[in-house]
Amino acid sequence: MTALTDLSLTEARHLLRIGEISSRELTAACLARIEALEPDLNAFLYVSNRRALRQAERADRELARLRQDGDFGRKPLLGIPLAAKDVLSVEDMPCTCGSKILEGFVPPFTATAVKKLKDAGAIVIGKTNTDEFAMGSSTENSAYGVTHNPWDTRRVPGGSSGGSAAAVAAREVSAALGTDTGGSVRQPASFCGVTGLKPTYGRVSRYGLIAYGSSLDCVGVLARDAADTAAVFAVMQGRDPRDATSQDVPAAPIALETGGGLRGVRVGVPREYFIKGIQPQVEEKVRAAIGILQDLGAEIVEVSLPHTEYALPVYYLIAPAEASANLARFDGVRYGPRVSGEGMWDVFTRTRGEKFGAEVTRRIMLGTYALSAGYYDAYYGQAQKVRTLIRRDFEQAFAGVDVIACPVAPTTAFPIGAHGDDPLAMYLEDVFTLPANLAGVPGLAFPVGFDADGLPVGMQLMGRHFDEPTLLRVAHVYQQTTDWHRQKPNL
Amino acid sequence: MPLTLQEVEHIARLARLNLTDEEKSRYREQLSAILAHVAKLAERDTTDVPPMSAVFGGDSRLRPDRARKPLSPEDVLRNAPDAVEGQFRIPPVFE
Numbered sequence: 407m408t409a410l411t412d413l414s415l416t417e418a419r420h421l422l423r424i425g426e427i428s429s430r431e432l433t434a435a436c437l438a439r440i441e442a443l444e445p446d447l448n449a450f451l452y453v454s455n456r457r458a459l460r461q462a463e464r465a466d467r468e469l470a471r472l473r474q475d476g477d478f479g480r481k482p483l484l485g486i487p488l489a490a491k492d493v494l495s496v497e498d499m500p501c502t503c504g505s506k507i508l509e510g511f512v513p514p515f516t517a518t519a520v521k522k523l524k525d526a527g528a529i530v531i532g533k534t535n536t537d538e539f540a541m542g543s544s545t546e547n548s549a550y551g552v553t554h555n556p557w558d559t560r561r562v563p564g565g566s567s568g569g570s571a572a573a574v575a576a577r578e579v580s581a582a583l584g585t586d587t588g589g590s591v592r593q594p595a596s597f598c599g600v601t602g603l604k605p606t607y608g609r610v611s612r613y614g615l616i617a618y619g620s621s622l623d624c625v626g627v628l629a630r631d632a633a634d635t636a637a638v639f640a641v642m643q644g645r646d647p648r649d650a651t652s653q654d655v656p657a658a659p660i661a662l663e664t665g666g667g668l669r670g671v672r673v674g675v676p677r678e679y680f681i682k683g684i685q686p687q688v689e690e691k692v693r694a695a696i697g698i699l700q701d702l703g704a705e706i707v708e709v710s711l712p713h714t715e716y717a718l719p720v721y722y723l724i725a726p727a728e729a730s731a732n733l734a735r736f737d738g739v740r741y742g743p744r745v746s747g748e749g750m751w752d753v754f755t756r757t758r759g760e761k762f763g764a765e766v767t768r769r770i771m772l773g774t775y776a777l778s779a780g781y782y783d784a785y786y787g788q789a790q791k792v793r794t795l796i797r798r799d800f801e802q803a804f805a806g807v808d809v810i811a812c813p814v815a816p817t818t819a820f821p822i823g824a825h826g827d828d829p830l831a832m833y834l835e836d837v838f839t840l841p842a843n844l845a846g847v848p849g850l851a852f853p854v855g856f857d858a859d860g861l862p863v864g865m866q867l868m869g870r871h872f873d874e875p876t877l878l879r880v881a882h883v884y885q886q887t888t889d890w891h892r893q894k895p896n897l
Numbered sequence: 898m899p900l901t902l903q904e905v906e907h908i909a910r911l912a913r914l915n916l917t918d919e920e921k922s923r924y925r926e927q928l929s930a931i932l933a934h935v936a937k938l939a940e941r942d943t944t945d946v947p948p949m950s951a952v953f954g955g956d957s958r959l960r961p962d963r964a965r966k967p968l969s970p971e972d973v974l975r976n977a978p979d980a981v982e983g984q985f986r987i988p989p990v991f992e
Contacts, residue, residue, distance in 0.1 A: 514972035607952040621951055647960050653953060719935035730912060737913065739985055744978035750990045752915075759915030767914060771905075772928055774912040788938050790948035795941070797949055829927055830934060846952030 410435035412894070415486055415580040415634040422469055422485045423478055429469065429485030433462035433529055436487045440532070440578045443897060448553050449563075449572040451492045452500050453532035458487065461529045468527070482641060484527030489582040490520050491570050492533040493540050494625070495614040503616050504536040504548035504566075507736045507761035509743055517614025518646045519583060519625040526641045534569030534582055538763045539733065540590055540618045542566050543835040544825070547765045552822055555598060556895040557861055561819040564594030564835075570628045571598035576897055581629035581638050587619045588721055589815075589839025591626035592851035596814035596864025599853040599893060601635045601881065602628045604839075606872050607846035608653035610639075611646030617732040619725040620651075622843040631891045632852060632881035636660045639874060653872075660875045662882045667703040671880060674709035674807030679838055684816040691855035691863040692813045695884065699811065702883055707807050711799040716792045717840040722833060723776045723789035724844075730773030733766065768829060797845040800868075808876055810868040813838050814851045818861035842868050850877040853890040862890070899929035 410432050413421065421427045437455055444450060465485035472478050490496060493503045495513035502508045520530060537547035545553040545568030553568045555561040556576040563572040567584030571594035574582055584591040586604035595602025603626050610625040617623060625642065629635040645654045675696060680689055700706050738744035738757030745756040762770065776785035803810060815835055825832045842849040847868050854865040869877045885891050900908075905925045909916050916924070974980040979987070 511976050514968055514975065650958070651951075651953075654958075713941075716938060716941060719938045722931060723935055723938070734913075738978060739987055740973075741976035742978070747988070750988050751913075753988055754913045755915035758913050762914070767916075767920075768924060768927060768931075770912050770914065771908050771924055772931060775900075775904075775908050775928070775932075778908070778911060784939065785935070787948060788941075788943060789935075790950055791943035791946040792938055792941055794946050794949040795943070827923075827927075830930055833931075 411439045411577040413580065414630045415637055418486060418580060419483070419637070423473065425469070425473060429462040429465040429529065430459060432485065433458050433487045433531065436531060436579055443576055443578060446554060446559050446897070447556060447572050447576055448551050449534055449569040449576065449578060450489070450532045451502060451504070451535050451550055451569070454499060454530070458529050458531040462487070465527060465529060481527035482637065483523060485529070486527070487529045487531045487579055488523060488638070489532050489534050489570060489573050489579045490530055491536050491567050491582070491584045493536055493585055493616045494520055494583060495616070496520050496530055496533065499533055501533065501616070502550065503540070504538040504550060505761070505763065505766065506549045507742045507757070511741045513614070515614060518611035518648060519642045520614065522642050523638070531579065534567070534573055536569055537566035538766050539616070539729070540566040540585055540587055541729070541765050541769055543589070543593055543832055545569065546822065547763055549763055554822070555819045556897055557599065558819065558859070561821050561861070562597065564597030564819060566590040567628060568594045571595055571600055571602065574598070574600045574628050574630065575895060577894065581627060581634055584626050584628050585615060586624050586626045586843065587622045587725060588843050589836045591628060592839050592849055592864070592866055593815050593835065595628050595851040596862065597819040599862030599890070600628050601631050601850070601852040601891060602626060603635050603639055603874065603878070604842060604849045605639065605643065605874055606848045608651050609655070609848070609872065609874065610642050611644070611649040611652045613646055613648035619728040620732060621728060622725060624843070631885050632850070632878045633662055636662060636878045636882070655872050658872065658875045660878055662879055664883050664886050668699055668880060668883055669703035671704045671809065671876070672707055672807040673699050673704045674707050674803055674810045676709050676711045676714070676803070676810055676812055678711050678714035679812035684813060685818065685857070687857040688813050688817065688863050692811070692865045695854035695865045696811050698884060698887065699880065702887065709803045709807055709810065711803060711841065713792065713795045713799050714841060717796055717844055718833060718837055720789045720792050720796065720844060721836070721840040722772070723785050724793065726769040726773030727776045727786050728773065730770045730777065733770055765829065793844050796841055800845040800847055804870045808869070809880055812866050814864040814866040815839070818857045818859070818863055838866065847871055848874045848877055850881055852881045852885070853893070854888070855890055856893070900925050900932070
């Protein structure tokens with residue numbers, strides 16, 4: 407029999423329901439694998455051993471009960487161990503956001519996205535590593551050490567949801583929650599060879615997510631394949647009265663049937679995403695995958711997103727501006743450590759100066775500058791206007807196509823330390839993922855091959871607002887005829 | 898145009914960040930490089946283009962004004978570095 411940790415979420419769910427395996431043995435297998443691999447990976451910042459096993463035992467009793475009447479519908483994830491990125495609050499688990507400024511913080515409530523998983527029967531077994539406050543593309547900005555890529559531990563897993571991506575790729579859990587403000591689910595999914603969904607802005611509640619860029623932040627899923635991603639996403643989505651930006655849109659049924667292939671699906675290929683600077687092997691694998699979509703019946707159409715080149719400057723004004731406001735709350739008064747000083751001002755500035763890492767400090771300063779008197783119109787105001795143009799690009803493109811296919815990132819996973827202290831070089835890693843956040847559209851990354859070094863290459867699909875079901879179906883149909891998503895790293 | 902040291906100090910003060918001299922000079926250099934990159938935005942004519950301040954704007958909704966059970970004072974204060982008698986305690990603001 408396959409090792410329990412090799413089971414996909416969908417496979418494990420089936421075996422749990424028919425009583426072939428127990429949640430306790432599945433959870434114990436995950437915990438054992440975490441214990442064995444963490445010295446090499448550092449994907450987790452916190453693991454809940456005893457509590458997870460207790461919850462698994464409870465899930466087993468409930469599975470036995472539900473097996474009698476056969477109705478698992480209200481508990482679609484019953485007994486499944488999952489992980490959450492450490493920017494999402496989970497009651498009674500420490501939440502650091504990868505930052506020293508929240509060291510020791512234990513939230514008194516649970517994020518809605520996580521609570522929905524728990525209500526569906528899932529067991530949250532731990533919190534995964536992240537770039538500090540989700541700012542970064544490599545997990546190197548975590549104050550608690552870098553996460554290592556399971557495919558080559560000398561390389562980064564991507565970021566900021568690098569811990570979740572590495573944990574899924576290494577089979578420590580079958581799925582994990584991440585967050586995506588500028589590519590932080592999709593890029594690490596691509597670097598680690600897993601499937602990652604950034605939903606439409608507003609599709610998933612952000613209550614309990616510690617905010618970074620409020621007009622951009624989305625809670626997403628990383629999993630083994632599109633079917634598993636869909637299973638978790640289906641549970642998470644929906645309006646939440648506690649998040650005013652969550653949208654009241656009916657949950658679209660996610661139909662993963664493969665009959666008819668991709669006939670009738672129009673796939674747009676944006677010329678601005680195949681540019682100089684992209685690794686030739688990345689382009690080659692993505693183009694080959696687009697060829698497979700065509701073989702499966704899709705119609706391939708060249709499209710243009712002419713304002714793509716402005717996405718990076720727009721993002722690096724808007725996200726830091728919002729971050730500078732959101733992170734003002736960390737001042738050593740209500741939570742986290744306090745650095746003592748003479749009087750209140752001193753406490754504020756010393757606590758913040760000492761406890762924020764370099765990238766967070768940089769973005770707070772950049773955002774503060776962009777919002778400061780005399781510069782607001784030239785920087786933040788202009789960025790908001792160009793953001794409108796980027797959004798219009800997508801509206802025009804989606805008038806003629808159903809999905810847009812392109813690379814996730816210009817490169818495969820780079821070596822730890824490769825970008826040193828060069829923030830701009832790191833920002834360029836996000837050049838293909840930022841536009842979806844700016845326009846608010848959903849994006850899905852999934853593996854479409856490996857480069858000559860054996861590193862995964864990902865492809866990105868972007869869709870219309872609230873059309874995650876089409877993205878998931880296209881990826882699922884692709885995954886029925888390919889096995890890139892079934893490859894596993896040698897650990 | 899690169900930021901001056903005085904501008905960096907002004908930003909740090911606005912952002913309530915105590916920085917060392919070494920940090921000030923490093924951030925001055927890095928922020929100047931980033932600002933030079935984002936200056937590209939100025940080249941784009943945005944006359945008559947409205948700013949996009951939210952993905953789904955213009956649909957502010959009201960929820961029923963119903964009382965809900967809030968967090969207990971103990972839960973709220975549990976994470977505070979210094980709390981006393983049901984309150985956060987801070988160093989003196991006025992001497």
